[in-house]
Amino acid sequence: MQSFIQYRRIGLGVRKQLERDSEKSGFSFTQSRLPPHAQSTTHQETPSSSSSSNSANSNTSDSQRDSITSNEDEEIVEESHLGHTLTGIHVRDRTTHEGKGEKVFIVDWEGQNDPHNPRNWSVAYRVWITLNVALIAFVVGAASSTDTAVLPQAAADFGVSDVVESMTIGLYLVGFAVGAAFAGPFSETFGRNAVYIVTMFIFMIFIMASALAPNIGAQLAFRFLAGIFGATPLTCAGGSISDLWNPIEKTFAFPIYAIAGFIGPVLGPVIGSYIINLGSWRWAEWIVLIISAVVLGIIVLFQPETFPPLLLRWKAQHLRHETGNTRFSSEMEIIQKPLGSRLYEALTRSITLSSEPIVLSMALYLTVLYIVLFTFLDGYTYIFQEVYDISQGLTNVIFTGICVGILLASFLVPWRYIETKKSFANNKFVPEQRLRFAMLGAPAIPISLFWMAWTSYSHISIWSPILASTLLGYGLICIFMTAYMYIIDSYEVYAASALTFVTVTRYAIAGGMTIAGVPFYRDVSHHVVLSVLGGVSLVLMPVPYVFYKYGHVVRRRSRWAVSWDGGVGVEL
Structure with missing residues (x-):
């Protein structure tokens, strides 16, 4: 519309x-104006015309033709x-x-x-458009985790183990990885709006099919296909934000999208927390479908092309x-440039950029964080139901602790915006300044994981692991916002290809690890699993600090990255 x-x-x-x-120019036009060739007509004589008539009119015809x-x-x-x-x-x-x-x-x-x-466009209107894109990210993100709230009921209904049923989450994330590779080139051919609307509609069809699935095989297939078409905001949202906001404004605009998008997977279990009271686990899919229909209506009626x-x-x-x-x-x-050529170029360039130290490091860091986040969906069950003996519904509600931490990080945004604006005003901005978000959040990841691993005992207050999860949410969003903005500023015209590799990598690996999370927590214990994850995140914690100090050197030696001369990106 x-x-x-x-x-x-x-x-x-x-x-x-x-x-x-x-x-x-002295040129006048009308809406009904015809092209020059359509305005020139000549009188044609029949073959039976006399030669004298042709001779008499020859000079006139020549004159008309010249005119x-x-x-x-x-x-x-x-x-x-x-x-x-x-x-x-x-x-x-x-x-x-x-x-x-x-x-x-x-x-x-x-x-x-x-x-x-x-x-x-006005700031208020651009914020509204950004929020619309964030709503899509929220819905597809929530759909990735809502099934965890009813996993035991769905497994029992289909007569399979919890591990098999957890594949609905893993395959959905793998579908994200597949769809992310194609969404960008499609949006650059048909526009952002058309891709958002079409993919959202098809996404809803497969969510509905998942709700009606007669067996586990059908459910797994439909969830995978839903993930493919739900991947659009993962790659197109960065383009939409770049369409609307300049580099200074992106300091506050991108967090609007990132926070809403990241809250989706966290609130998914909360949305599904008391679904079982409605009589069937299938309501987890129906609720997502209803929310998706509302969001699609908003996009169709109010979202412009950007x-x-x-x-x-x-x-x-x-x-x-x-x-x-x-x-x-x-x-x-x-x-x-045909669509096939765009797809080939995007895929090959994504593979080429995978050798870039900045892209590879950020992809590795975000992959670990997504493994932590989505295996956490399994770990919560063992921590709060097995250790603290609380209900399944209340366990899922406790995911709001992570959500609170994500929202707390938003208070850093005004400070970073003021600092970035000053840097641009003094012609001193460099992409590495984006890393200050991560530098403030990186230590929170290992601290929160070790904290939860070794204080989640029945004789220790339940508020201890809840507060640890809040710190985890704060750290996760700080690094997520940093990684995307840093890559966008470092590669500019090639940022879409770099982000495609990062997105495909983290969702493909996180999808596989989600399936492995259930037996890990069950057979190894949550103390050990969380400690291992904390150790891995501790090893990666120096990444933002290293690039903050030496990132400009890495960009200078790259054939794809850009240099920032006086606050302006210059391709190297």
Whole structure:
């Protein structure tokens, strides 16, 4: 709906611009204006016409032909002049790979304050759009963990073990990994909005199919497919935020998305905590479906398109229609890179960037954190039900402890925004400044894991592991926000490919480890498992500190990273 309204508004803007700028070129147009070749017609004689008549009219025909040719030449000159004088139009020759031919009028924004440029929309409107994207991330994230709240009931219904039923979570995460590899190129071909709406609709179909699954095989298959189509916000959200916010504004804009998206998996068990009271574990899927339908309605009715190349393509279409000149074109149209080529380029570049120290280190760090988070979904059952003997429903509600920690990290955002703004003002900003979030949160991960591992005894207050989980949530979101913003600033134009590798890696491995989490906690004990996870996170804890000090050296030696000269990203 909003995309249609947006398309109409761009058309009105084009008409106003032509009316205003055409005076400078002396070129007048009307909406019904035809291309030059359609305006030139000649009178044709029948073969039976007399030769004297042909002879008498020959001079007149020649004169008319010369006049028509002259008029066409004049119109071409006028149109070329219009292309040069219209604000935001860049006239250039076609490059070799674009084919030979006349000059092309590349359509761009009408100055820095063009109202159709998403970055010029009001702050309140851009926050609203960002929240809409965050809602999608919240829903698909919640769907990843809601099943943990009813895992014993679903396993009993299908006559399988808890380990087998936990595959519904693991395969969903693996589906995330598969879908993340394709979502980015699709959004760069069809636009963000179309991909959000279509994938969300298909995601809902497979969630509904999971709720109706007659056996464990069908449930596993449908959950995997739901994960594939639910992966869209994992890769496209970064692009949407870049469409809307400049590097300074992203300091507070990205946490809006990150916090809401990260809360999803944490609140999933809370949403499903008392589902069993409704009579069936299947209500875990029905509740997700209902929430998804509400979110999809919001996206369809209120979410505009934010992908600048597509918006400029719409503008070029209106210019061609209004002027009859086919040389108006956006970069997206003239390059005409097919979807298959985009997919191949995205996948191969993602693999290539996997050798980058920054990308590899952040991928490893986030993978460990996601293993901690999703195996925690299994560990909570053993800690609070087995040790503290509380109900299944209340155990799932205790996940709000992690949620509180995530929200506490939001209080750091205003401070980081002020610091980043000062750095840009003094031309001293470098991507490594983003790592201060992680430097404040990294120690919280091993501390919280060791704390929970060795204080979760029945003779110690239940509030001890709950507070430990709060500290864990704080550390997780600090590192998550840092990793994404640091990669985006370090690789800019190649950030999508780098983030694709990071996303695919962490969800594929975390999905496998989630399945292994149940026997680990059951056979080894939560004390040992949490201690091992704490030890691994302790080994990785220096990562943000190392890159804060030496990251600029790593970027300087990279063929893909960018240097920041005076607060401005410069490709190396």
